[in-house]
Amino acid sequence: MRIVVLAGGIGGARFLRGLKRAAPDADITVIGNTGDDIHLFGLKVCPDLDTVMYTLGGGIDEERGWGRADETFHVKGELAAYGVGPEWFGLGDRDFATHIVRTQMLGAGYPLSAVTEALCARWKPGVRLLPMSDDRVETHVAIELDGERRAVHFQEYWVKLRASVDAQAVVPVGAERAAPAPGVLEAIGEADVVLFPPSNPVVSIGTILAVPGIREAIADAGVPVVGLSPIVGNAPVRGMADKVLAAVGVESTASAVARHYGSGLLDGWLVDTTDADTVGEVETAGIRCRAVPLMMTDVEAAAAMAREALALAEEVRA
């Protein structure tokens, strides 16, 4: 079975770990969000790609959910001693090596997709990890800070400000001119099923869908497209997705997110048992829906969610 998964960071990575357990023989292609990539200290940092790579490759810090296990922060401390920031972005020493290799390869002319493949040669994530695009896309967030309207990089909004102010708009800058990375459209075209993990529907999966051609390819693939709600009990399971959902006029409910994707794209939707009362609302919108436990407390819980998603896909197909 060929499965294509659109993934953001932590939620996508943990779901993928469950999916690998649930479908050990599947051929899994991951289309990773690069809209939260950022240049720091002259280095290209790809937080979502790295979170997927480290999580599936066994290098992730389990506690934090991002960055490397057994990490130290000497480089960062020294950069701060030089007065060079930002200090609010946590790059560890082991993590720095990844960004140094990536930046060196990009500087030598390799596209991000080739660089990602080279990095994965070490981590062996057990999936094919593709960036959504080799072109630069940067998610910016329009906010009002100290009475002034500003657009800040997504990482500044998310990590520095911790989404403490309202997002007035979320713009994937450059997306409209970006092309899907080599292999992305082909993988979608050959997929037996497409899954949306419980990743952020705006700044993760939404950004991937904003790359011209990807949404259309998924809608036209003619295979089941099944998503899992990142909203449980009217609040994000992790992070501050409610803030960016509000910016695009979507309520923070499992049902509203499904309707935001829409029946033109989504065939099936899993909500948490807590939200069982919304199943009817989602189905009325033309999307098949089931209520199952959606808390990824461990790998087995994530695997169970993946099994439910694949079962719903088969139900859609039949």
Place this chain on the structure above:
Amino acid sequence: MRIVVLAGGIGGARFLRGLKRAAPDADITVIGNTGDDIHLFGLKVCPDLDTVMYTLGGGIDEERGWGRADETFHVKGELAAYGVGPEWFGLGDRDFATHIVRTQMLGAGYPLSAVTEALCARWKPGVRLLPMSDDRVETHVAIELDGERRAVHFQEYWVKLRASVDAQAVVPVGAERAAPAPGVLEAIGEADVVLFPPSNPVVSIGTILAVPGIREAIADAGVPVVGLSPIVGNAPVRGMADKVLAAVGVESTASAVARHYGSGLLDGWLVDTTDADTVGEVETAGIRCRAVPLMMTDVEAAAAMAREALALAEEVRA
């Protein structure tokens, strides 16, 4: 008193620490060798400038003589795990931060002299540290390896091969087109004395002198120029200077090095007490010479050497 010092790495740095103690009120400008600079992992590394900066700024690893104290090597280990080398060059995590800041500033368009000034704003070395040139100069060494003639970067010869094969030629590639960095010729022109520490006469001081204009400015300055022998008892005090001296046809003796600089450049020369018998030979070549202890066992020993060098300079002047 205004003192100009031409410096390589460890020997130059330790001498400078002594000079600061010997002449605490002097205005010291250091012209640093950049011929052993190297690009590693896409980063610009300036070993000699950093050794001077760290040594005088209190950040050096005293045991090794290079790199940072209290150092860890996680970035390097991770780069190796990615299969990215070279592994033979020891860049520590704290040290990496310096190269990241430098590379970022160079990428933003600042010349190396401005970058060095910015880095020194943190380290406060107590001297004005200037690179010999803002232009790229790279010392290459011609060798015969496995029956084949090759030219390798100085660092490959020195650090990887540990000078285990003969150097057939030493070429400061790019030197002939390099210009002295801003402030270099001015500092020489305003100096009361110019000192050559016991640095490598070929690949450290020789490279600085190979930048068009610097040798001439020193020769024409009309002030005492005094050097200290890096050769004691017919062997280098540190490193493998004999190998590169042989490449330029100079014997590894204190007297031969003085004559290699020549009386047109050098007014005074200090040899170690072990080499007291060569004093006459040096003086016959028109260079005033004294035999004094030249082993920099600690800061006070280096300070005593600096006092002897300054005393010899006054003797020359008088």
